[in-house]
Amino acid sequence: MSDIVLKTENLTKHYGGVHALQEANFELRKGEHVAIMGDNGAGKSTFVRQITGVEQRTDGKIWFDGKEVNFAGPIEAREAGIETVFQNLALADDLDVPSNLFLGREKVLFNLGPFSILDRKAMRKATEAALVRTAVKIPNLSSTIRHMSGGQRQCVAIARTATFASKLIIMDEPTAALGVQETAQVENIIRTLKENGEPLILVSHNMRQVFDLVDRIVVFRRGRIVANLRKQDTDGNDIVAYITGAKTGQAELQAA
Numbered sequence: 001m002s003d004i005v006l007k008t009e010n011l012t013k014h015y016g017g018v019h020a021l022q023e024a025n026f027e028l029r030k031g032e033h034v035a036i037m038g039d040n041g042a043g044k045s046t047f048v049r050q051i052t053g054v055e056q057r058t059d060g061k062i063w064f065d066g067k068e069v070n071f072a073g074p075i076e077a078r079e080a081g082i083e084t085v086f087q088n089l090a091l092a093d094d095l096d097v098p099s100n101l102f103l104g105r106e107k108v109l110f111n112l113g114p115f116s117i118l119d120r121k122a123m124r125k126a127t128e129a130a131l132v133r134t135a136v137k138i139p140n141l142s143s144t145i146r147h148m149s150g151g152q153r154q155c156v157a158i159a160r161t162a163t164f165a166s167k168l169i170i171m172d173e174p175t176a177a178l179g180v181q182e183t184a185q186v187e188n189i190i191r192t193l194k195e196n197g198e199p200l201i202l203v204s205h206n207m208r209q210v211f212d213l214v215d216r217i218v219v220f221r222r223g224r225i226v227a228n229l230r231k232q233d234t235d236g237n238d239i240v241a242y243i244t245g246a247k248t249g250q251a252e253l254q255a256a
């Protein structure tokens with residue numbers, strides 16, 4: 001049990017009559033990179049929203065870092081060490097890179113009533129360290145996010161997840177909107193996270209990317225986990241068969 005970072009037991013979410021997530025049993029171990037795959041509407045993002053505290057589950061249990069958790073909101077999940085990179089990035093367009101990395105967690109030198117003087121030097125130093133740690137290359141830290149490409153913005157978002165010693169990084173389709181080169185850059189960061197032993201959940205539709213980057217693939221279909229396979233025990237055709245329902249998994253068979 002001790003090397004398990006995240007575990008869910010019968011995790012379930014209903015939106016009225018929509019059974020978006022049904023009794024999902026999932027485990028992630030230390031240093032492991034796991035992909036979540038599935039067709040549109042299969043329940044992948046719903047799963048992520050339950051474990052990151054964005055929504056409250058209908059049923060089931062979640063353990064994180066050795067404790068059972070009931071996050072009241074995403075800030076509690078983040079404080080516990082879960083960092084999430086969503087498709088729609090929460091970056092501030094008019095701020096530079098260090099300010100974005102420290103958004104909401106600025107290092108303060110002085111508090112003068114309602115005003116605070118930020119420790120820009122410390123923030124810049126920590127930013128440089130985070131970029132080295134994640135192998136992210138940003139040519140000019142002082143440029144505002146507005147002037148960056150989609151790939152650079154995504155890299156800043158990912159560097160942010162690695163700045164605060166997160167215990168788990170979740171990326172929900174991090175390259176969906178990126179070009180070839182930008183995708184390659186984000187994938188390099190993911191490889192660096194793997195080398196650093198940082199566990200990751202990667203939601204992706206990209207089969208090549210998944211087989212390149214992760215150790216294990218979990219397939220969702222109609223709200224249920226229908227496959228949980230080590231990369232070396234499967235291939236693209238097999239995964240597609242689970243995604244489309246041509247092949248049925250244990251969870252689905254049990255439910256039938």
Ligand SMILES: Nc1ncnc2c1ncn2[C@@H]1O[C@H](COP(=O)(O)OP(=O)(O)OP(=O)(O)O)[C@@H](O)[C@H]1O
Binds near residue numbers: 015020042
């Ligand atoms: N807030 C909501 N209210 C009602 N139904 C919802 C809500 N959010 C998701 N759903 C439904 O739950 C199901 C699972 O949706 P979810 O977004 O988790 O799928 P997904 O696998 O992430 O799909 P995609 O790859 O398209 O992002 C879908 O049928 C979706 O329409």
